[in-house]
Amino acid sequence: MKVDLSNDFKEKYRNLMGERAEKLFSAIQEDSQDAFRLNPLKANYKNVAYPLDEPIEYSPIGYYGNIDGNSIDHISGYVYSQEPSAMYVTEILDPAKDDKILDLCAAPGSKTTYIASKMASQGLLVSNEINSKRAKVLSSNIERMGITNTVVTNNSPKDFEKKFDNFFDKILVDAPCSGEGMFRKDPESTQYWSLDYVEQCANRQQHILDSTYKLLDNGGTLVYSTCTFSPEENEQNIDWFLKKYPDMHLVEVKKYAGMEDGRPEWGNNNPELKKALRMFPDQFNGEGHFMCKMVKDGEKSEIKERQINTGLKKDDLKFVSKFAKANLNGLSESNWLKISDFLYQAASLDSRFKGLHILRNGLKLGEFKKIDLSLTSHGC
Template identity: 55%
Template sequence: MNLPVKFIEKYQQLLGEEATAFLTSLQSGKVQKGFRLNPLKPNFKQVRTDLSRPLNYVATGYLGAITGRSLEHQTGYLYSQEPSAMYVAEAAAVQPGEYILDLCAAPGGKSTQLAGKLQGQGLLVANEIDAKRARVLAENLERTGATNVQILNEQPAKLIKKFKGFFDKVLVDAPCSGEGMFRKDPAAITYWSVDYPRECANRQREILKSAWQLLKPGGQLIYSTCTFAPEEDEQIAAWLLAEYPTLKLLPLKKYSGMDNGRPEFADGRAELTRAVRLFPHHFQGEGHFIAKFQDTQPQPGRRLKRAKKRSNQ
C-alpha cells in the first residue's frame, strides 16, 4: 500500500515517535475481520460459525471472517462487521423502549446492532440520504427480523419538521475522509487529499446541526467517524461543546488497546480525553473515533410532572 506523502508527513507531525508503528500498521494491509450474532433470532448462539474468539467489549461480537453467501448470514443470524465499528453502537448503551435515530445509517452494521439492543421495544429510525445505499440498509435490517424499525431516505435537515426534539439518542456515524478504511478498501486512498478532512468536517457540522434539533432535551448524541483526522474527530467534538453549551462529553469505557481522545489535537479541552480513539497499531480493528454527549437541559416531561404535583397540593 502506497500512502500519500502528505498523509505520512501529517501523522509524523501529529504522532511523533508513535507515527512509525501507526503507518506500518496501515501499510501492512492486514485487515481484521469480525462479525456479530443477532440476539433477535431464536437460539441465536447455536450457529455453525466458529465462536472461539469473542470480543470483550461487545457481548455478541467475535473476531473472524464470515461469508455473505452463508445460510446463517442470509437468514440474519450473523452480520459481518469490522471490530472497531462495533464499539459505536455499544457505546450508545441503548435500552429497550428508547427512541433511537441512526442518522447516517447505511450499510446497516450499527443499525442492526441497535435493533438487537432494543429487543423489539421502542423505535429505531434508520436514515440514509443516498437512495442506493438506503436499499442496502433496508435489506440488512430486514434480515434481522426487527419489527420496530422505520427506514428513511431523507436529508437530515428535512427530518426536523416531523421529528424535532423526538429522539432519546441520536447516532451520527458521519461521512468522513475514511482514513480508517485504507487497509480494508485501498481505493479510499485515491479520494484522500490534504484538504479532504477539512471539507468533510464542514459537512459533518451541518449534519450535527440537524442531529441536535432531532435530539430531545436530556438526550444523548453519539458521534463517530472511521478516520484518524483531528479535523473530523477531536475538533468536531470541541466544536459541539462550544456550539451547544448544554452538551457535556461523557466518559466512555476504554478496553485494552483503546486510546483516549487527544486534547492537543483540538483546543486543549481536558474532557476530550473522555472520547475513544481506536488506532490499528494498538487495537484489533481498522480505526474509529467515538464521542458521546449528554444534553443537560431539563426534560419537559419531568418538569410537567413536578408542576402537576405542586398544583394538586
C-alpha cells in the same frame, strides 16, 4: 495488497504523532481484522456454523473470525459481518427497549442492526440514509436480520428538523468521513483522500451535528463516531460543537485494552476531549476509529404520538384479521398500516413521518390483491 499512502498523509501524521507515525503506517499495511456478530432477535441465535471461541471483550454478541456472505447463517440473518472497532459504538450508545433512537447516517446497516438487536423489537428506531442506493441496501439488511421496530428513511438531516424537534432519546451520528481508519480494509479509498477532502468532510459533519442538536431531546444522548484519524473531523469538530451548544457535555466512556483517550492537543487544548475515545490499528485489534458520548442538559420532554390514518377500511380490517389468525401465528393486530397496496405492521404510526421518503415502516406482511392477500417475505 499494498496501501499507497500519499506524501501529504505521511507528513501530516508525522507532524502530529512524531516517531509513532511510522508504527501507524506499518499497521496500515497489515491485514485487517475480520469479525462478526450474532443476532439475538433470532431463536437459538447461538446455533450457528461458525466457531465462537474468540469472543470480543466489549461486545456480548461479537466474535473474531470471517464469515461467508453466501452461507445460510448469513442469508437468514443469524450473523452479520462487522469490523470489531465499529461494534463498540453501539455499546457506548447503550440502547434501551423503550427508547426512541435515530441512526442518522445508517447505511449499510452495521450499527443499526446492532442497535435493533439490543432493543428486542421494542421502542422505535429510525434508520436514515441520504444516499438512495445505500438506503436500499440498508433496508435490505434490516429485513434480512428480522427487525420489526424500524422506520427506514431516505432523507437529509435537514428534513427531520421541523418534524422531530427535541424528539429522540438517543442519536447516533456515524458521520461520513475521509475514511483514513479504513485504508487497509479498503486500499482504493486512498485515491480520493486529500487535505482538501478532509476539510470538506469536517464542514459537512458540522452541518449534520447542527441538525442533530435540534432533534435530540433534553436529557438525551448523542454518540458521534468516525472511521478516520483526522483531528479536523474528530476533536476539532467536537470542541466546536461543545462551544456552540454549551448545554451539551462529554461523558466518560469505558476504555478497554488498546483504546486510547481523545487528544486535547488536537482540539484547541480542550481538556474534556480526553473523555473521547480513539482506536489506532498499531495498538488495537481493529481498524481506526474515533467515538465520543455526549449528553444534553435539561428535563425530558413530554412527547405524544400524532397518529396518522392507517389507510385500512372496515372491510380491509375484517379480511386482514381473518388472514392473520389463519396464517400469521396470531400476529398482533396493533399498528397495521396500508401503504399503496402493501400491508405493514408499522414501527410507528406517528404523523411526523408524513412527507419523509420512507422505504420501510416496520414489518412488511403482504400485498393486497383483488382476490386474496399474497404473503411476502417478512424477515422473521
